[in-house]
Amino acid sequence: MRILITGAAGMIGRKLAASLAADGLGERPVTALTLADIVAPAPPPGFAGAVAPVVADLAAPGAAAGLIGARPDLIFHLAAIVSGEAEADFDKGYRINLAGTEALFAAIRAEGRRAPYRPRLVFASSIAVFGAPFPERIGDEFLCAPLTSYGTQKAIGELLLADHSRRGFLDGIGLRLPTICIRPGAPNKAASGFFSNILREPLAGREAVLPVSEEVRHWHASPRAAVGFLRHAATLDLARLGARRSLSLPGLSATVGEQIVALRAVAGERAVALIRREPDPAIAAIVAGWPRDFAPERALALGFCAETSFEEIIRIHIEDELGGRLAF
């Protein structure tokens, strides 16, 4: 099986590539892995098959055709610029997040005109397709009414994915990823960054800033769960999806207060003491428009699963990022 990952240099892309290299995928051996991104992705260690890191901007003429010419059987389309950047730069957001996706789909269709070709395509969508006001728990039939350009671009990607799947050009599934927590790496300026910062930094013995109240509730899954979603979507029988090809995924609905209780249980009061409260009304206002909880019944019935407690999410971070050890 030949696999293409777009956005392979990103956090999830790297973890997915490592997982495919280490564990394969289902019954068919992974023979080739093409890792595309705008910066060169590092090849995963220990993979016996062929790895091709490709520096490519999908929206650039010919770039998508170049990737699809190798006729990958399975495509993970993760490439995107993030919410904050898509909001700050309208043109760049539409170019990367929409025109890039359109170019990829067009290249697949063009390849299919040369000789029959209908790859599995797993599209990383986002809960940003939803915008307030929404019910306390968002169900599977709730409308996509995004309040950001990023969410708009992802919602359009979902519509294109469904239409291209319906027409038989590809076999697509869209996954509305929860907010990924605990995100490894340095704290960033994303409005959602604090959800990870207040756990990751104290676990490493460093201070973190909490800009909102402990009552704020949000929807989370670990990086390991995200890789699990993508892998499960890659091998699922998509006939079970019907025409609606995008899914809200399982996750954990938790308040900031519940995150802190879990941190205390796993790492003690010393860790919790490293959280500094610094209310930021601007961030509080943004976060107030974000989904708090979902009833992802379709995805649960299809076998997708995520963590069920924040202690579990924290332990996964300690295992996967800290070598199983706390800083203190």
Next chain:
Amino acid sequence: MRILITGAAGMIGRKLAASLAADGLGERPVTALTLADIVAPAPPPGFAGAVAPVVADLAAPGAAAGLIGARPDLIFHLAAIVSGEAEADFDKGYRINLAGTEALFAAIRAEGRRAPYRPRLVFASSIAVFGAPFPERIGDEFLCAPLTSYGTQKAIGELLLADHSRRGFLDGIGLRLPTICIRPGAPNKAASGFFSNILREPLAGREAVLPVSEEVRHWHASPRAAVGFLRHAATLDLARLGARRSLSLPGLSATVGEQIVALRAVAGERAVALIRREPDPAIAAIVAGWPRDFAPERALALGFCAETSFEEIIRIHIEDELGGRLAF
């Protein structure tokens, strides 16, 4: 006030132009009317202002900029190829219905970079943005899950409209028009054609074919109501819409049997006798996937209104298309 109508040579476009020419629009006088379509639109009779018929394909380079250079205050964006054609020709559908809309929005944004510009834009969407399975009455928070390429293109247009409005590039409203009945003109091969054919043809003393059962229920509004929707949307205070810029409109939910009862009441048994039953399983299957009824609470609260009986719809056709007289 300068007004641009795209798709001005179509049935609704012609009626809208005639209405604006005859009655103006609200308080501000209509000084210029630009009528764009891929075939030359006929200028409406009796208009005192400047009329510019323009032959233009919005998706062609420079075409949208040419239309927007005149800085219309109000744009009715009706241009589209119909559902059947968009399904038969995938590329053409995306080019006209999606790329054309994108080009129009991009031209508006470019004009706004030269000097402040934020026109009112009324976008003709469609109930084709909804796909089965749906509830018996579709509410305002039900998801857009189209089952045609046309519906996909309209749903994407709605998302782009909302994002461009949110960013302040235009002041947009999308109207999900019900099926227009009674459609004037010759019977066409659209799967929905029979809803109009079984009334229009007998009213003119001609035979019509009914391919489905009398139990089939669908969602209708007259051409006069459609023009009314567009006019109302053009002058409404859109701050009342919030971020969700597209609306399911009022209409009349009626069965084919109820259409026939109304025909009998208005034109007698002789008219009804001209309906020939010729079941067509292919058409029945298509129609089974169409919405039957709506609960358009937002649009009703905003003052949109449609007919409340099929007798009224038939009388409007007799007044507007038949000079007030039946054929017999």
